[in-house]
Amino acid sequence: MKTPTEQFGEFFQRDRTIHPPAYTPGYKTSVLRSHRNALISIPSSLSEVTGPQFSADELGALDNDLILNYAKDGLPVGERILVHGFVRDENGNPVRNALVEVWQANASGRYRHKNDRYIGAIDPNFGGCGRMLTDENGYYFYRTVKPGPYPWRNQINDWRPSHIHYSIQASGFAQRLITQMYFEGDPLIPHCPIVRSIPNEEAIRGLIAQMDRNSFAALDSMAYRFDIVVRGSRATLFENYIQGAK
Amino acid sequence: MSNQISTPVYLKETASQTAGPYVHIGLAPKQAGFDIFENNFGNVLVGPDTKGERIRIEGRVIDGSGAVIKDVLLEIWQANAAGRYNHPADKQEDKPLDPSFRGWGRACSDFDTGVYSFETIKPGSVIGRNGVPMAPHINMWIVARGINIGLSTRIYFSDEAEANAADPVLNSIEWVERRKTLIAQRSEKNGQVVYTFDVYLQSDNETVFFDL
Numbered sequence: 001m002k003t004p005t006e007q008f009g010e011f012f013q014r015d016r017t018i019h020p021p022a023y024t025p026g027y028k029t030s031v032l033r034s035h036r037n038a039l040i041s042i043p044s045s046l047s048e049v050t051g052p053q054f055s056a057d058e059l060g061a062l063d064n065d066l067i068l069n070y071a072k073d074g075l076p077v078g079e080r081i082l083v084h085g086f087v088r089d090e091n092g093n094p095v096r097n098a099l100v101e102v103w104q105a106n107a108s109g110r111y112r113h114k115n116d117r118y119i120g121a122i123d124p125n126f127g128g129c130g131r132m133l134t135d136e137n138g139y140y141f142y143r144t145v146k147p148g149p150y151p152w153r154n155q156i157n158d159w160r161p162s163h164i165h166y167s168i169q170a171s172g173f174a175q176r177l178i179t180q181m182y183f184e185g186d187p188l189i190p191h192c193p194i195v196r197s198i199p200n201e202e203a204i205r206g207l208i209a210q211m212d213r214n215s216f217a218a219l220d221s222m223a224y225r226f227d228i229v230v231r232g233s234r235a236t237l238f239e240n241y242i243q244g245a246k
Numbered sequence: 247m248s249n250q251i252s253t254p255v256y257l258k259e260t261a262s263q264t265a266g267p268y269v270h271i272g273l274a275p276k277q278a279g280f281d282i283f284e285n286n287f288g289n290v291l292v293g294p295d296t297k298g299e300r301i302r303i304e305g306r307v308i309d310g311s312g313a314v315i316k317d318v319l320l321e322i323w324q325a326n327a328a329g330r331y332n333h334p335a336d337k338q339e340d341k342p343l344d345p346s347f348r349g350w351g352r353a354c355s356d357f358d359t360g361v362y363s364f365e366t367i368k369p370g371s372v373i374g375r376n377g378v379p380m381a382p383h384i385n386m387w388i389v390a391r392g393i394n395i396g397l398s399t400r401i402y403f404s405d406e407a408e409a410n411a412a413d414p415v416l417n418s419i420e421w422v423e424r425r426k427t428l429i430a431q432r433s434e435k436n437g438q439v440v441y442t443f444d445v446y447l448q449s450d451n452e453t454v455f456f457d458l
Binding site for chain 1: 255257258259260262263264268270279280282309311317323325332333335348349372374375389392394395397400419424455456458
C-alpha cells in the first residue's frame with residue numbers, strides 16, 4: 001500500500017536556520033520588504049513536488065559562455081575564469097537537468113542594466129548572463145570573466161564582494177532557489193550586509209567558491225568550483241535505499 | 247562507535263541570497279535592456295493549441311510603506327485545464343496531459359507602473375494529500391531586491407467559492423480573514439477575463455506566504 005508520502009515524494013522540511021530571515025535591518029531594503037506574519041507551513045502536495053521541465057533545445061550553444069555570448073568586436077575585459085560544480089539534493093543524489101541561470105557585473109563592477117548608474121565602465125563585449133542544464137551527473141560549467149566589486153546604496157562605504165548570482169530550478173517548484181556565489185579570499189565578504197543576512201557561518205562558507213587549480217585551462221583561464229545543494233525529497237531517499245540495498 | 251553505513255548523512259541546502267536589483271539581467275535580459283538569448287522565458291504560458299479558458303493574471307507587489315515595488319520577478323507554476331501537472335511525478339493518469347502547455351511562466355513588474363501580468367489558462371482541480379481535491383490554484387514564487395529568500399504563495403479564484411471553501415490548504419490557515427489574501431478577483435476587461443492578484447509583502451493586509 002502506498003502512503004500519501006510515497007505517493008507525492010514530499011520534500012524534507014526546509015531548514016530555515018541556514019537561510020537568511022526575511023527581516024535583516026543591516027540590509028536596509030529588507031526592512032519594508034519582509035513579511036511580519038509567520039509563514040504558514042504546509043506539507044507537500046503535487047503542487048510543490050512538481051515543477052517546470054526544460055530541454056537542451058531551448059538553450060543556445062553559447063548560452064553558457066559569457067566570454068563569447070555578447071562579444072561584438074572583441075573579447076570582454078577581465079580575468080578569464082571557468083566556474084563548475086555539481087548540483088545535488090540533500091540526500092547527496094545528483095540533480096539532473098536542473099536549469100542553472102547566472103548573472104553578474106563585468107570586471108569593473110558594472111551591470112548591463114538600465115537601472116545601474118554606477119560610474120564603472122560598461123564593457124561593449126560583455127552581457128553578463130548565462131544559463132545551462134546540469135548533465136546526468138548533476139554537473140554544470142560555464143566560462144566568464146571575474147566580476148568586479150562595486151559600491152551600493154546601503155551604508156556609505158558598503159561594497160559588494162565580487163559575486164555571481166545563481167538561479168536554480170531543479171525538479172519541484174518548492175526547490176526553487178536563488179543565491180550568490182562569492183570568491184575565496186575576497187576581503188569584502190565578511191563585511192557585506194547581504195552575506196551577513198545569513199546567520200550561520202557554515203552556510204556562508206558554502207557560498208564561497210574555491211579556487212580549483214586542477215581545472216585551470218593552461219595559459220587561458222583560472223577555475224573555481226562551486227557545488228550547490230537543493231532540497232531533498234523522501235522519494236529520492238527511497239531511490240537511494242533501493243540502489244544501496246544488498 | 248556508530249555504524250557509519252546506516253547513519254544517514256544529509257547535505258545542507260545551499261543558503262539563499264537576495265535576487266538583487268539586477269535580477270532581470272539573468273532571468274529576463276530583455277527587460278534589463280538588451281538582447282542576448284535566442285529563446286527567452288516569459289509571461290505567456292499559452293499557445294494556439296492550449297486547452298482551457300484564457301485568463302490574464304495581473305497585479306502589483308506592495309511594500310510595507312504602501313509603495314508599489316517595480317523591480318520584482320515572479321514565477322508561476324500550474325496544472326493544465328484538466329488539473330494535471332506536466333511533470334512525471336503527477337500520476338493522475340485519468341487526466342490528459344496537454345502537450346502545448348508546460349504550465350510555467352516568468353514575469354517582471356513594469357519599471358514604470360509596477361504592474362505584472364501572465365497570459366495563461368485557468369487550471370483544473372488537482373488531487374491533494376490523502377485524496378482530498380484542492381481548489382483550482384496557481385503556485386507563485388516572488389523574488390526581488392530586499393527579499394532574502396523567495397516567497398511562495400498561491401493564487402485561488404474568486405469564482406470558485408465552493409471549491410475554495412473545501413480546499414485543504416486554505417483551510418489550514420488558522421486566520422479566516424487572511425485566507426482572502428489568496429483569492430484573485432475575477433473581472434472582464436475588453437472581453438478578456440482578468441484576475442487581479444495584488445501581493446502585500448507587509449501590512450495589516452499581508453499576503454499569506456507558505457513554508458513549503
